[in-house]
Amino acid sequence: MSAESAIGGEAVALSDRVPVVDVARLVGELVPPPRFDGVRFETYVPDPAQPSQSAAVTALRAFAQSLGTPEAGARKRWFRREPDAPPGPAGVYLDGGYGVGKTHLLASLWHATPAPPERKAFGTFVELTNLVGALGFQHAVQALQGHRLVCIDEFELDDPGDTVLVSTLLGRLAAAGVRLAATSNTLPGKLGEGRFAAADFMREIQGLSARFRSLRIDGDDYRHRGLPEAPAPYTDQQVTAAAESNGSAALDDFGALTAHLATVHPSRYGALCDGIGAVFLRGVQPVADQATALRLVVLADRFYDREIPVMASGVPFDRLFTDELLAGGYRKKYFRAVSRLTSLARDAERLSGAGGAR
Numbered sequence: 083m084s085a086e087s088a089i090g091g092e093a094v095a096l097s098d099r100v101p102v103v104d105v106a107r108l109v110g111e112l113v114p115p116p117r118f119d120g121v122r123f124e125t126y127v128p129d130p131a132q133p134s135q136s137a138a139v140t141a142l143r144a145f146a147q148s149l150g151t152p153e154a155g156a157r158k159r160w161f162r163r164e165p166d167a168p169p170g171p172a173g174v175y176l177d178g179g180y181g182v183g184k185t186h187l188l189a190s191l192w193h194a195t196p197a198p199p200e201r202k203a204f205g206t207f208v209e210l211t212n213l214v215g216a217l218g219f220q221h222a223v224q225a226l227q228g229h230r231l232v233c234i235d236e237f238e239l240d241d242p243g244d245t246v247l248v249s250t251l252l253g254r255l256a257a258a259g260v261r262l263a264a265t266s267n268t269l270p271g272k273l274g275e276g277r278f279a280a281a282d283f284m285r286e287i288q289g290l291s292a293r294f295r296s297l298r299i300d301g302d303d304y305r306h307r308g309l310p311e312a313p314a315p316y317t318d319q320q321v322t323a324a325a326e327s328n329g330s331a332a333l334d335d336f337g338a339l340t341a342h343l344a345t346v347h348p349s350r351y352g353a354l355c356d357g358i359g360a361v362f363l364r365g366v367q368p369v370a371d372q373a374t375a376l377r378l379v380v381l382a383d384r385f386y387d388r389e390i391p392v393m394a395s396g397v398p399f400d401r402l403f404t405d406e407l408l409a410g411g412y413r414k415k416y417f418r419a420v421s422r423l424t425s426l427a428r429d430a431e432r433l434s435g436a437g438g439a440r
Contacts, residue, residue: 093331093362097342101353108216108349109225112203115387118189126186132301135183138176141297142187145174146194149230149261173252173262175237178299180421184265187299188233191263197230204233208380211244212349214251222251227258234264236383236418256293264294312400312424313431318364321395324433330359336366336396343377351384358390360433366396370404376412378402379419386422391429399423 114121123143128135174191176184192204203226205213214222226232232255238244252262316324325333346354369375385392402423403416 093325093328093333094358095334095338096332096354096358096361097334097338099354100346101350101356103350103353105216107353108209108213111352112205112209112213113199114189114192114204117387117389118185121186121189122193123187123190126183126190129301132182132299134298134300138187138297138299141295142174142191143194145261145263146191146196149195149197172256172293173264173295175294175296176263176265176299177296178265178301180417182299182301184299185235188235188263188265192231192233195231201229202231202233203229204235206235206383207238207244207248208236208348208383210234210248210251212347214247216349219247219251223254223258226251226255227260229255229260231261231263234262237264237266238415262293312398312420313427315366315395315398316393318395321362321364321393324393325360325362328360328362328433330357331362332358332360333362333364335364336394339363340369340374340378343381344373348377348380351381352387354381355384355388355390358388360430361385361390361392363392363394364396366394366399366402368397368401368404370407372407372410372412375403375407375416379412379415382419382422382426385426389429390426391433392423392426393430393433394427399427 123139126135126139128139176187178184189204192202195202213225217225232252234248234252237248256262322333325331343351369378400420402420407413408416
């Protein structure tokens with residue numbers, strides 16, 4: 083069945099949905115996710131204890147101002163006989179830990195850039211690789227080379243093939259005059275080791291490294307500041323009752339959902355969430371299979387982008403991935419997913435019918 087809306091009806095099951103997504107939607111959705119529709123530099127609240135946060139805002143404001151309409155600038159120089167302005171960096175890279183507001187700042191840069199929405203793009207690393215897979219490399223270059231700005235959130239360095247693919251794409255775009263901005267996470271255990279993530283990023287993009295200015299953003303995960311760790315899970319009965327009392331709800335057994343995700347391309351996980359206002363999961367269990375875990379990472383990103391609260395029974399989300407996975411090569415992804423699901427689990431505490439002892 084298609085990804086029909088759950089609004090006004092009984093709870094649907096994500097595991098029953100088979101969404102279809104065309105190329106036009108993939109390109110058209112390269113904008114900041116709904117969670118970041120209203121963010122601006124003015125709404126970012128720097129931590130007074132972390133001066134790098136205020137410094138990053140200042141630098142990004144200046145970068146946005148440098149991205150004025152090139153056509154207007156050309157006309158001004160033509161009539162006034164003024165020399166070209168000295169070129170600034172072709173890209174900025176935001177290096178920092180989880181939850182310090184990098185995506186907020188990246189989306190603010192997108193909003194502040196003086197260009198129409200169709201001339202700037204914002205997407206995650208995964209969304210960009212999915213776009214290349216859907217369009218083909220040359221067509222992806224053609225679709226983006228007329229942009230003033232391309233923002234890549236969560237640039238990932240753990241898949242060499244995808245990293246080289248995206249690095250090559252960014253090189254072609256930079257050569258066409260497109261300005262670039264990217265974020266990536268520093269592992270919690272690496273925060274004291276200087277520019278660990280920045281060094282990895284610069285090495286992986288090789289020839290592009292000279293075009294990027296690296297901005298370090300220090301700080302604690304804002305989603306955890308002054309808050310407890312992952313909320314205790316609910317019972318199966320509480321989850322079911324809450325789902326039945328909420329409109330636009332999706333109710334799934336965790337095992338059925340993870341099995342279904344294997345049959346849906348990750349580029350369609352956003353469409354899987356169409357019309358869903360809250361997700362209810364029964365029987366969450368630790369995941370040891372890497373392929374299953376990576377699919378859950380993408381789904382967690384789509385939930386988070388759309389601000390969909392998640393109420394669950396079973397194990398708490400900080401135990402979703404096994405210790406072996408958290409120590410492996412994709413641990414950055416898993417830490418991000420745990421952070422985001424924990425935030426969404428807190429959001430679920432306000433849902434009606436969710437009261438009572440766990």
